[in-house]
Amino acid sequence: MIWILVGYMWLFMHRPFEIWPILATIRVERVYMIFTLIAWFSFSAKTWTNNRSSGAILLIAFSILFATLISPYMGLGENLETENWFKIFVFFLLIMTSVKTEKDLRILVTAFIVCFGLYMVHSYREYLCGRYTYDAQIKRMIGVDSTLGYANSFASSICYTLPFILPAMTYWNKLWCKFLFLGYFLLSAWCVFLTGSRSGFVIFMIILALGVCLTKYKVRVLVLLLVCSPFVWTILPESSKLRISSLFYGEYRTDHVYGEQGDSVWGQRGEGFWVGMEVMLDNPLGVGPGTGRYVPKQGGFEYHNFFGQVMGDLGFPGVVAYSFLVFSVFLNHFEAGRHYKNLTERKYGGKDVLYLYRISLAATVGIMLLLINGWGGHNAYRFNWVWFAAFQAIAIAFLRNRVDAMNLASLRRRSDIYRPQAA
Numbered sequence: 001m002i003w004i005l006v007g008y009m010w011l012f013m014h015r016p017f018e019i020w021p022i023l024a025t026i027r028v029e030r031v032y033m034i035f036t037l038i039a040w041f042s043f044s045a046k047t048w049t050n051n052r053s054s055g056a057i058l059l060i061a062f063s064i065l066f067a068t069l070i071s072p073y074m075g076l077g078e079n080l081e082t083e084n085w086f087k088i089f090v091f092f093l094l095i096m097t098s099v100k101t102e103k104d105l106r107i108l109v110t111a112f113i114v115c116f117g118l119y120m121v122h123s124y125r126e127y128l129c130g131r132y133t134y135d136a137q138i139k140r141m142i143g144v145d146s147t148l149g150y151a152n153s154f155a156s157s158i159c160y161t162l163p164f165i166l167p168a169m170t171y172w173n174k175l176w177c178k179f180l181f182l183g184y185f186l187l188s189a190w191c192v193f194l195t196g197s198r199s200g201f202v203i204f205m206i207i208l209a210l211g212v213c214l215t216k217y218k219v220r221v222l223v224l225l226l227v228c229s230p231f232v233w234t235i236l237p238e239s240s241k242l243r244i245s246s247l248f249y250g251e252y253r254t255d256h257v258y259g260e261q262g263d264s265v266w267g268q269r270g271e272g273f274w275v276g277m278e279v280m281l282d283n284p285l286g287v288g289p290g291t292g293r294y295v296p297k298q299g300g301f302e303y304h305n306f307f308g309q310v311m312g313d314l315g316f317p318g319v320v321a322y323s324f325l326v327f328s329v330f331l332n333h334f335e336a337g338r339h340y341k342n343l344t345e346r347k348y349g350g351k352d353v354l355y356l357y358r359i360s361l362a363a364t365v366g367i368m369l370l371l372i373n374g375w376g377g378h379n380a381y382r383f384n385w386v387w388f389a390a391f392q393a394i395a396i397a398f399l400r401n402r403v404d405a406m407n408l409a410s411l412r413r414r415s416d417i418y419r420p421q422a423a
Contacts, residue, residue, distance in 0.1 A: 001039060001040065001043065001098045002098065002099065002104045002107050002108060003107070004035075004036050004039055005036070005091075005094060005095065005098060005108065006107065006108065006111040006115075007032065007036075008032055008033065008036055008091065009091075009108075009111055009112060009115050010111070010115040010118070011028070011029055011032055012029070012087075012091070012383070013115045013116055013119055014115060014118060014119045014122070014144075014145070015029075015144075015145035015146075015147060016028070017029055018144075018145045018146045018147065018149075019144050019145065033087070033090070036094065037090075037094075040094055040097075040098065045100070046097045046098075047097060047100055048096060048097055049096045049097075049099070049393055049394050049397045050397070051328075051332065051392075051393035051396060051397065052328040052331065052332065053325065053328040053329060053332060053389040053390075053392065053393045054096065054389075054393060055324070055328070056321060056322075056324040056325035056327075056328045056389070057089070057092060057325065057386055057389060059317075059320065059321035059324055059325075060318070060321040060322065060325065060385075061086070061089050062317070062321070063286070063314045063315075063317035063318040063320075063321045064082055064085055064086075064289055064314065064318070064381075065082070065086075066285065066286070066317060067285065067286030067287065067288045067289065067313060067314045067315060067317070067318065068082045068288045068289060070285060070286070070288075071286075071287055071288025071291055072287065073287060073288060073291040073294040073295075074288050074290070074291050074294070079288060079289060079290065079291075080290070081289035081290035081381055082288070082289050082290075084147075084381070085289065085381045088381075088383045088386050088387075089386065091383075091386075091387075092386045092387070092389075092390050095108070095387075095390045095394070096390055096393065096394070099394050102352060102355075102356070102398050105356075105359070105391070105394050105395065105398065106171060106355070108391070109164060109167060109168065109359060109391060110168060110171075110172075112161070112164060112387070112391075113161065113164055113165065113168055113184075116157070116158075116161045117184055119143065119144070119145075120158065120187060120188065120191060121187070122144050123141065123142070123143045123144045123149070123154065123191070124141070124187065124190075124191055126144055127141045127142075127194065131144075133150075133151060135151060135196075138196050138243055139196075140194070140195055140196040140197075141154070141191060141194035141195045141196075142154055142195070143157070148382075151195040151196060151197055152195070152197045152199060152200065152377060153377075154191070154195055154197075155191070155192045155195040155197035155199070155200025155201075155203075155204075156197070156199065156200055156203065156373055156377065156379065157384075158188045158191055158192055158200070158204075159188075159192065159200060159203040159204055159207060159369060159373075160366050160369055160370065160384045161188075162185070162188055162204075162207050163207070163361070163362035163363075163365040163366050163369075164359075164362045164366075165181055165184065165185065166214075166358050166361065166362055167355050167358035167359045167361075167362055168181070169181055170351060170354055170355040170358055171351065171355060188204075189204060189232075192204045193232075193236055196243040198243065198376075199373055199376040199377060202372075202373075203369050203372065203373050206369065206372065207365075207369070208225065210365065212225070271305075272302075272303035272304045272305030272308035272309070272378075273303075273305045273307050273308040273311075273375075274308070275303065275308055275312065276292070276303055276305065276307065276308025276309060276310070276311035276312035276313075277308065277311050277312075279292065279295050279311065279312035280311040280312060280315050280316065280319075283312075283315060284315050284316050285315045285316070285317065286312075286313055286314040286315030286317065286318060287312065287313060287315075288313060289313050289314070289380075289381060290313070290381075291313065292309065292312045292313055295312065302378055303378050304376065304377060304378055305374065305375060305376070305377075305378065306370070306371070306373075306374025306375070306377065306378060306379050306380050307374060307375070308378075309378040309380045310322050310380050313380070314380075318380075322380070325367075325385065325389060326367060326371065328389070329363065329364055329367045329388070329389060329392060330364060330367075332360060332363075332364075332392050332393065332396050333360050333361065333363075333364040333392070335396060335399075336356070336357050336360035336361075336392075336395065336396055336399055337357070337360075339357075339396075339399040339400065339402070339403050340353060340354070340356075340357040340399070342403060342406075343399075343402060343403065343406060346406060348402065348406045352402075353399070353402060356395040356396075356398050356399050356402075357395075357399070359391055359392060359395035360392050360395050360396060360399075362388075362391075363388040363389065363391050363392035363395075364392070366384060366388045367385070367388055367389075370382070370384060370385060
């Protein structure tokens with residue numbers, strides 16, 4: 001069953017039906033999901049992974065469904081945002097009931113990196129062949145799909161995936177694997193720069209800073225980054241340099257590259273928070289996913305702000321649901337750290353335990369990046385929220401199982417020591 005889920009994961013991330021129209025006409029994604037559900041019902045032994053994050057995801061599902069049902073702008077049958085999110089929710093249920101062993105989890109997480117790597121390589125190849133967008137008066141790299149292929153979304157997707165290299169390196173630690181991961185990282189950095197996404201650049205810098213903090217070779221890595229930075233800056237296209245430089249000027253330049261654009265985009269993204277709050281106060285139960293552009297106070301624009309998007313689209317139930325998810329993810333990681341410390345101190349650690357702990361760490365960092373980037377983007381309905389929560393929940397369940405096995409073994413040893421000897 002796990003390999004069937006991997007196949008859908010590749011379809012969902014790479015989205016070949018948005019690249020080759022013939023696949024869209026035969027509804028390949030829908031057909032494959034029907035096949036997956038039949039296999040799940042027929043052959044797969046179902047188990048449920050209990051975790052506090054599961055309740056948070058269920059609350060988000062309820063808030064999205066409820067806001068769609070009461071929406072004055074778009075009904076249940078015509079809201080594509082709701083339909084697409086519930087596809088993600090169905091896949092979440094399949095993951096939570098089908099991953100039964102640590103090997104299954106390793107396959108799924110490794111496939112997540114591989115599938116996105118193929119998507120990124122394909123996108124870069126298309127960029128070299130002349131496929132890009134001309135936005136903000138610069139040439140910007142885009143993904144090959146249309147759903148999340150826009151430059152800013154593509155850069156964000158790259159950054160959200162990068163933390164999962166850390167757990168992958170725990171198992172795939174041969175020399176050729178290390179070179180492969182290095183190539184993945186360098187290609188990711190280059191693609192982020194080519195997208196011209198300022199938010200993507202900021203998130204990538206945060207990932208670099210976290211990487212330096214986590215490594216035991218902090219000074220060496222920092223020196224290497226400082227030495228390589230001027231070289232990377234030299235080879236960047238001039239348009240990308242000016243785009244990134246605008247972060248430090250606080251606004252766009254008014255010149256031949258950017259024309260008369262100011263920082264109205266960033267102003268709108270900050271303003272989206274307050275507009276979303278106003279919409280929520282007028283509609284406490286929400287107006288439905290993706291309908292903010294129809295609200296008169298929104299003025300026909302997207303929120304460009306995760307917090308404003310959740311408040312405006314989903315109201316108070318959505319705010320509670322997403323807050324609970326974030327709280328659950330961080331609480332899960334504290335639990336993972338406690339289990340990891342307990343296991344390693346009592347000599348029950350090892351590569352498997354370290355891998356599970358790093359899955360939790362990668363998921364927590366991914367959620368943190370989603371929150372940070374949320375100030376400049378409406379990413380509330382991204383699949384990353386749900387997938388990362390699922391990966392972490394399953395890793396926590398396996399850590400709990402290992403702690404229970406360790407405690408049971410300790411009890412057995414004690415009972416053997418104090419068992420009275422036969423006369």
